[in-house]
Ligand SMILES: CSC[C@H]1O[C@@H](n2cnc3c(O)ncnc32)[C@H](O)[C@@H]1O
């Protein structure tokens with residue numbers, strides 16, 4: 073058998089339905105896809121590889137999936153800290169966005185975020201931000217994978233003037249990326265409090281027709297739910313259900329306020345939840361009942377949210393926080409074990425984004441979106457269970473090799489498609505402009 077690439081790793085965590093942990097195996101890649109997973113000796117005998125990468129002491133995992141972020145908000149990292157959500161948004165973030173966000177901001181911010189994420193082993197992200205056509209282009213150029221949000225809000229911004237215009241721009245984006253190998257699109261109405269019934273109903277119809285996900289902030293804080301109940305006598309979840317949005321394409325982000333009946337409804341309809349533990353902690357938004365959701369059979373993925381509320385785009389850190397917080401919130405040390413946190417950051421993210429047949433696990437025929445971490449560091453030794461070191465102890469500097477669709481985008485810790493000094497210099501210029 074001929075392969076373009078053979079990756080020989082000391083451990084492989086497949087995250088496939090059998091959740092295999094393989095030792096001394098190799099993954100063969102052809103045409104950007106996983107062609108074989110074999111014991112290394114057998115691979116050596118049977119596969120003619122153009123390139124072999126030897127990874128002693130490394131664990132190979134599926135690329136991590138950041139299921140909710142606002143990539144270009146990386147340029148607003150550290151601008152306004154230690155505030156609750158609504159003060160942070162209304163008094164700091166939205167005024168700053170109104171003044172500074174344009175296509176150039178989104179290009180430079182997305183590049184900074186893509187660089188940070190690739191270096192942290194994230195190979196795919198789900199975005200919601202202004203000028204999505206710019207994020208899509210920058211991401212595709214960097215060789216990363218993304219689901220780009222076709223954003224909708226009721227109010228005018230520098231990007232669009234009305235819900236109809238946001239939707240028209242979204243449809244144009246969908247058309248532009250219809251057959252792209254790395255870029256997909258999703259509807260991204262910002263939140264129930266910022267998008268009214270008519271555009272939400274139209275989005276429900278269009279999502280069904282186009283077969284794309286609907287990505288929305290939902291039940292982020294108790295205030296959000298109480299304000300809606302006081303104003304309209306209805307919880308936002310019930311309103312979205314009435315408008316036809318609770319279903320298999322729903323990617324509901326945050327969900328810190330959930331009643332048992334809502335959890336049952338999520339499970340029954342096949343909707344996904346994206347848990348953003350660090351953003352929820354930093355904004356003191358509340359706690360998503362992850363253990364209960366998993367128990368009920370709801371698909372729970374992991375996201376960082378934007379770097380302005382996290383303040384990093386580190387999925388390794390997010391797995392650790394999710395595993396620890398899941399135990400704290402449920403009162404059970406067995407809740408959200410390391411293997412589950414890894415599933416949330418990989419296959420569950422893929423499922424939420426409608427990409428389960430393509431990414432999220434190391435399986436035959438799937439895209440070769442792969443990450444190798446070197447565990448030969450004092451804080452990840454000795455090694456009883458690779459998944460334990462990965463989730464509870466590993467850091468981003470241990471991400472050494474990253475491939476997306478079989479293309480190496482990080483080699484020995486350094487990007488192959490982005491120029492670090494240039495990306496940092498543009499970020500510093502924006503920092504001086506905005507802060508000065
Ligand atoms: C319509 S573009 C996205 C919009 O969302 C804002 N945002 C960033 N983080 C959050 C959050 O945690 N909750 C609600 N809205 C958020 C961002 O600043 C953009 O304006």
Ligand SMILES: [Zn+2]
Nearest residue numbers: 141289377378
């Ligand atoms: Zn968000």
